[in-house]
Amino acid sequence: MNIDAERISRIFSALNINLSELDSLIFIHQRSKRIPFDDIYMNKGVIIANNNINGFIYDYRKGNVKIESYDYFDSSKNDTIAHAKKIIKNLILSGKIDYLDSIAKVDKKMFDSSRKLNSGTEFEILIYNKKKEKELRRIYLQETFVRVINKN
16 A cells, blocks of 8 residues: 555656645546556556646556656547546546446446456546545446446
8 A cells, every 4th residue: 555655646746736735636547457468567547636637657667667647538549448438537527426436336246246257457546525524435447347338
């Protein structure tokens, strides 16, 4: 957990984001779970705060884990990942976090009950809101949640 906290702190610093100045923020971290690993060392994500969208990418193979700006929502080689990111973005920007949470619960049940789903990508979504009694939420989605959406 300390390593993750340090990494998040480095991302905020690299993107010139001061957490103490924010009333709320959304932090999305995308990572590969594939075996054999596809871009396992490449981590991507985005921070949405104060009406700004700041994408980032970093590579564990680089010595100091250089964090670079990245057009997160518009960059994807995989159609399923692109669709997943579009759904996440639309739900977050429209304030439908509870719906996103519900999708994550259904996705988890589907993934746990069927090993055939073989998710390759995980999205960790952290939501912080000072105004709602310093609310902090964490939502995990597998790329398989797109299948949940497409079935309905």
